[in-house]
Amino acid sequence: MTTTDTTEQVRARIEEHADELAALGPANESLGRLDDQAAKVLRDSGVMRLLQPKEHGGLEAHPRDFAETVLRLAALDGSTGWVAGIVGVHPWELAMADPRVQEEVWGEDQDTWVASPYAPMGVLTPTDDGWTLRGRWQFSSGTDHCDWIFLGAMLGDANGQVAQPPTMMHVILPRADYTIIPDSWDVVGLRGTGSKDIVVDGAFIPSYRALEYTKVAEGIAADEAGLTETGYHVPFSCVFPLGITSAVIGICEGALAHHAQWQASRTTVSGAASKDDPYALFALSEAAADIAASRAALLDNVTRMYDAVAAGHRPTFAERAAGRRTQVQAAWRAVRALDEVVARSGGNAMRMDNPIQRFWRDAHTGLAHAIHVPGPTFHAAGLTDLGLEPPVGPLRSMI
Incomplete structure (x- = not known):
């Protein structure tokens, strides 16, 4: 993919590999994650860059174009479409984050994928210039093919208890700071999404790698980041x-x-x-x-x-x-x-x-x-x- 690509070119690449993606469905299910070739086709197609900021190689596409692309992928294979739909949203929020973390994620490789989940299953304990984080999260779709992750967490006090009034944060961690739990995704459907459990045990979260959820939800984060593209609002x-x-x-x-x-x-x-x-x-x-x-x-x-x-x-x-x-x-x-x-x-x-x-x-x-x-x-x-x-x-x- 090039930085001048269009959504039509992204979809055209998907259509070139449509039969292959459909045929890989059983392999995804058997592996309990996306087959490496399925992930490669997604990466090469540029679907994960549709909502990514242009300054980091993205298309800043209309969210409708993103949705239509996910619809097509899911019609070929459910797990492939699901991973594209989940992981493909994260560049949209990362565009609102501090430029330092954007550079950390995309500076060397603009095709770096970011996983989640956002459920606030961890607690942030304050420390100098940030927090330490502990918790366990379920449902991290596509996580085996991601090198960074968004995690939901609650601000805590010095004792590691949830502070009052409660404040939810989205924090961003590199792969070295969290553990993917093998064999934690044994389900009846969407088996190929590899939506495994994540554990964090005391990782340091610098303050610039965090977004307050309320600001994201209310559109304040996009304002504060100075984003002008309509899609981010x-x-x-x-x-x-x-x-x-x-x-x-x-x-x-x-x-x-x-x-x-x-x-x-x-x-x-x-x-x-x-x-x-x-x-x-x-x-x-x-x-x-x-x-x-x-x-x-x-x-x-x-x-x-x-x-x-x-x-x-x-x-x-x-x-x-x-x-x-x-x-x-x-x-x-x-x-x-x-x-x-x-x-x-x-x-x-x-x-x-x-x-x-x-x-x-x-x-x-x-x-x-x-x-x-x-x-x-x-x-x-x-x-x-x-x-x-x-x-x-x-x-x-x-x-």
């Missing part, structure tokens, strides 16, 4: 879930394609051809429409948010909550539609050599991500719909 609660939900919907699109191919030549135990079954065709068409609606809703949502920001508007809590509701519902609608066609694919679709079952397992595992839990988001959005005061506490989480 789209709310975190829109951009971060975008990669995850794009992967889930893309997985459903991939499953639908495999189902259609399977049905075209399938004969049931009664001897009837599926292509002659009006009920099977109805289910296929209904699912296709619902999955397409999910795609459209997700892409329209991020485009509207981007356009509002470009016009100088900072989205309100109510607007962010409505956007999250749209994103969550899009994922659920797509997976429910997938269930309808999988249930009509026949028993042979559940054989381990049939990709339908793998896509089905991947979709349900992706739907189980915390970002897709509807209750708190729908509750918060409902309150704002009634014109009531925005909620406090956990109901505000990731909005």
Whole structure:
């Protein structure tokens, strides 16, 4: 990839390797992480640079372009799309960090990948010019192919206890400062994402390698970093879930394609051809429409948010909550539609050599991500719909 590449060229490189990425799906699952060749194709394609700042070799692409690329990758293989959606978001936030840490990450290699998770499972104990960090985190997708990591942590006191009032931070660590726990990712779906546990035991975090979560969520971090590109001012609660939900919907699109191919030549135990079954065709068409609606809703949502920001508007809590509701519902609608066609694919679709079952397992595992839990988001959005005061506490989480 060159620094003058376009999103169209990124997608063209993915299409050149589409058959290869699809064929590597079983290998990813067997390894419990992305096959090295799958990771190489992603790296060479430039997908992880779509949201990266131009001064570090990125494209500063429209988040819609990022989402459409993840959708395509996930339709080829769920784990590949998921890793692209998760790891591909991190350059967007790193653009808001201190220039010193950006240089540390990208100074020698602009294709360096950064893992996560953001869940605040560690505590920062203050020390001179920074903190020491201890904790254990789950779900670090794509971590085997990453050399740095974002971790969520709570500010602590001198005794290592969470300080009051609680303050959540995103901290950035090099690979030498954390341990990836082998064999900590044994799951039913998205096995190829290698979303393993991470342990940090007393690593020093200089203050310039930290971002206050509230500032990121409220758009203050982008302001303070002097970023002018519109995409960096789209709310975190829109951009971060975008990669995850794009992967889930893309997985459903991939499953639908495999189902259609399977049905075209399938004969049931009664001897009837599926292509002659009006009920099977109805289910296929209904699912296709619902999955397409999910795609459209997700892409329209991020485009509207981007356009509002470009016009100088900072989205309100109510607007962010409505956007999250749209994103969550899009994922659920797509997976429910997938269930309808999988249930009509026949028993042979559940054989381990049939990709339908793998896509089905991947979709349900992706739907189980915390970002897709509807209750708190729908509750918060409902309150704002009634014109009531925005909620406090956990109901505000990731909005």
